[in-house]
Amino acid sequence: MSEAAASVLPEDAGQALLIGRVWDLDSGGPRVVAVSGEAVFDLHRLAGTVSELLELADAAQTVRTALLDPDLSEPRWATSDVVSASLAGDTTRPHLLAPVDLQVIKACGVTFVDSMIERVIEERCAGDAGRAAEMRELVGRALGGSIGAVRPGSPEAAEAKRILIAEGLWSQYLEVGIGPDPEVFTKAPVLSSVGLGAGIGIPAFSSWNNPEPELVLIVTSGGQVVGATLGNDVNLRDVEGRSALLLGKAKDNNASSALGPLIRLFDGSFTLDTLREEEILLRVDGPDGYRLEGRNSVARISRPFEELVAATHGRHHQYPDGFALFTGTLFAPTQDRDEPGQGFTHRFGDVVTIRSRHLGALVNRVGASEELPEWTFGLRQLFGYLAAQRPQPAEPSGR
Numbered sequence: 001m002s003e004a005a006a007s008v009l010p011e012d013a014g015q016a017l018l019i020g021r022v023w024d025l026d027s028g029g030p031r032v033v034a035v036s037g038e039a040v041f042d043l044h045r046l047a048g049t050v051s052e053l054l055e056l057a058d059a060a061q062t063v064r065t066a067l068l069d070p071d072l073s074e075p076r077w078a079t080s081d082v083v084s085a086s087l088a089g090d091t092t093r094p095h096l097l098a099p100v101d102l103q104v105i106k107a108c109g110v111t112f113v114d115s116m117i118e119r120v121i122e123e124r125c126a127g128d129a130g131r132a133a134e135m136r137e138l139v140g141r142a143l144g145g146s147i148g149a150v151r152p153g154s155p156e157a158a159e160a161k162r163i164l165i166a167e168g169l170w171s172q173y174l175e176v177g178i179g180p181d182p183e184v185f186t187k188a189p190v191l192s193s194v195g196l197g198a199g200i201g202i203p204a205f206s207s208w209n210n211p212e213p214e215l216v217l218i219v220t221s222g223g224q225v226v227g228a229t230l231g232n233d234v235n236l237r238d239v240e241g242r243s244a245l246l247l248g249k250a251k252d253n254n255a256s257s258a259l260g261p262l263i264r265l266f267d268g269s270f271t272l273d274t275l276r277e278e279e280i281l282l283r284v285d286g287p288d289g290y291r292l293e294g295r296n297s298v299a300r301i302s303r304p305f306e307e308l309v310a311a312t313h314g315r316h317h318q319y320p321d322g323f324a325l326f327t328g329t330l331f332a333p334t335q336d337r338d339e340p341g342q343g344f345t346h347r348f349g350d351v352v353t354i355r356s357r358h359l360g361a362l363v364n365r366v367g368a369s370e371e372l373p374e375w376t377f378g379l380r381q382l383f384g385y386l387a388a389q390r391p392q393p394a395e396p397s398g399r
Helices: 003-008 050-054 059-066 079-088 113-125 129-143 155-166 172-178 237-242 244-251 305-312 379-389
Strands: 018-024 029-036 039-042 074-078 104-109 183-188 199-202 213-219 225-233 257-265 279-285 291-297 323-326 351-356 360-368
Touching (some): 003 079, 018 039, 018 050, 018 074, 039 079, 104 305, 183 244, 183 305, 213 279, 213 291, 213 305, 225 323, 225 351, 237 244, 257 360
Antiparallel strands (some): 018 257, 039 074, 104 183, 213 225, 213 323, 225 257, 279 291, 279 351
16 A cells, blocks of 8 residues: 555554545546555445435445446556555545535534533633633632532533532533533534545634644434544634634634545444444644644543434434534643743644544644635535536437
């Protein structure tokens, strides 16, 4: 396998069943693909969208069969070429897109105690990074280490809530962190996420922000988790810190949702249980030589995957095209980048790498949301493209 491909594919790529989307220059639109070794297979004859593919009764086996059947798939591109173009941000060559299409992009917040405490600090600071160190010490002294062992929604959590209210320290973030109901919100519109190598956006109105490396579950319309990918749930700490009611402004901006590099489908050797112990590593390399490293240990999540999925999908809410679910992050950067006590914030040009053993690496470069390519390929364009790709009926022969 080429160095470029090896740098972004899972460590056990030879055993992994990987699907995604490639922008096809010949047809002028996105193709559903499977990546197997050094070949990228076009699955357009099998399914026009990733959503359609995942709704098949046994998507994993269907893809495996298609890779052996020239009537269902064909090797169109070299993996190394597609990955290299993606990492270079070269849209004049076939390149990877976000590996979902019609799925709604949902996200869970405050699913790890460490990040929950940082959200409390943001709120107490009212979005002012200069007060973070002082508030971190105050909140840390008040909460101690005991809250980390509290099971959300339990009697112990209710007692912790009572004590914190009495101390004047209760927060809406603690409510979703240890209360009975998790936070679930819509992160981004359908088709707006960016993929491997694309720019990720920080809007001009934010001066305190950070990446959020997350495991993203891929769920069908029936609520079945069929695979996973990596995601960057870009976070504007100053905006959300001013008010949780600004969550939409903090989370949904141009190029603020990154997914990829590919979806890994569950099969005999890779299951939901595999992901319960996944370690997701973060590295930020700045244009100034600065480096930040972090880790999101999924095993420390405070709510099981099944609870997060059930809070999103059920009798109360359906997703006929499926959904992608960011599961939250343990990572909350406190390392100073510039002035002491100011913590971390992005600079344009930062290269963010999110990596895990079983899912590969998602690499993106930070830019201004206002200056990155605008989102222009929406549902009308996708439906028009799919209609144009349908085989045309043969002309009736003359008599």
